[in-house]
Amino acid sequence: MLILSKEDIRKVFSMKDAVDSVKQAFSIYSEGKSVVPLRVNIDVAKCGGQSLFMPGYVPDLDSVGIKIVSVFPKNVEKGIPSVPAQMILLDGTTGEVCCIMDGTYLTQLRTGAASGAATDVLASPDAKVAAIFGAGGQAICQLEALLAVRKLELVKVFALGDEAKKFVEAAKIQLKEYRVEIVAAESAEEALKDADIITAVTTSRKPVFPGNLVKKGAHVNGVGSYTREMQELDEYIVTKADKVFVDSKDAVIAEAGDFIQPMEKGLIDSNRINGELGEVILGKVKGRENDSEITLFKTVGIAVQDVVTANKIYKKALENGIGKVVEV
Structure with a gap:
């Protein structure tokens, strides 16, 4: 069995690799070529957190896996990750565990890659300005x-x-090879001004930016909301965006407060969703059709992302002799 740390993964797997893997995962999911039960979410109310169990199976890759990921916001006060996780990968031909890897970094990687995939597929090719709401671990x-x-x-x-300022200073160092100007905005309105791409990645229970200020032609990624109580996207952008795409229609309708709350008010129904991103990638559903459309992508995260990405990481690690082999 192979054990892979965050640093092991970083040695063999780039963000571009992750985006490609997640595109494949979304395509597999939308083709019905995976088994992905809705995740089990256990509320750990005593500590203000949740633990989620996300199983999946991809027959074409002979890969089975389950990610155990928790969201404990108070961990920040203890100086430890607020989203600790482990990924357990099984050989789909034998049922044996073949790899355990850092699920916290895997979650960050594949969640970022989901927005990257959606942005690549849906955003204007000429996008120059982006806004990010949230400065946490993701x-x-x-x-x-x-x-x-x-x-x-x-x-x-x-x-x-002052979280934005701290994040900006760290990002300038960590992502210096991209040679992009990164600044902290003083307000949501300032962040939105001229933004071609907007990503919300918070656990907020109230909208983090006014949707009516999103400019024509922009692309929006809604990432953080994964329970019915969370709502980082306001009802304006959810109801008025020209096209809305999701990672999984079933999962978003069951889990995302961004959509559940306006649905309960009768403002939208499930037809508000134009399709899954995998369907756009496969050419079954049209994505952006002109420069003025506002496109919205909502992701809650699905286990097929973890299984496909973990499978690719595992194979690359084996090829490069990275990681620690243990006998159990």
Whole structure:
């Protein structure tokens, strides 16, 4: 059995690799070539967190896996990740565990890659300015994914308190090879100004930016909301966007407050969703059709992303002799 740390993964797997893997994962999912039950979400109310169990099976890759990921916001106060996780990968031909890898970094990587895939497929090819709402553990991979698929000139980051400024300083160092200007915005309105791409990656229970200020032709990624109580996207952008795409229609309708809350108010129904991103990639559904359309992508995360990405990481690690082999 192979054990892979975050650093092991970084040695063999780039963000571009992750975007390609997630595109494949979404295509597999939308073709019905995977088994992906809705995740089990256990509320750990005593500690203000949740633990999620996400199983999946991809027959064409002979790969089975389950990611155990928790969201404990108070972990930040303890100086440890707020989204700890492990990915357990099984050989689909024997049922044996073949790899355990850092699921926290895998989650950041594949979640960022989902936005990267959607941006690559749906955003204007000429996009130059991006806005990111949120500066937590997921934000750096979200930013890198945008930079991996578009040659951006300016990225504006907005978050509560002084978190944006701290994030910007770290991002300038970590992503210096992209040679992009990264700044902290003083307000949501400032962040939105001229933004061609907008990514929200928070656990907020109220909208983090006014949707009516999103400019024509922009692309929006809604990433953070994964329970019915969370709603980082306002009802204006959800109802008024020209086209809406999701990672999984079933999962978004079951889990995302961004859509559940306006549906419960009768403002939209499931037909508001034009299709899954995998269907756009496969050519079954049309994506952006002109420069003025506002496109919206909502992801809650599905296990096929983890299984496909983990499978690719595992194979690359074996090829390069990376990781620690243990006998159990």
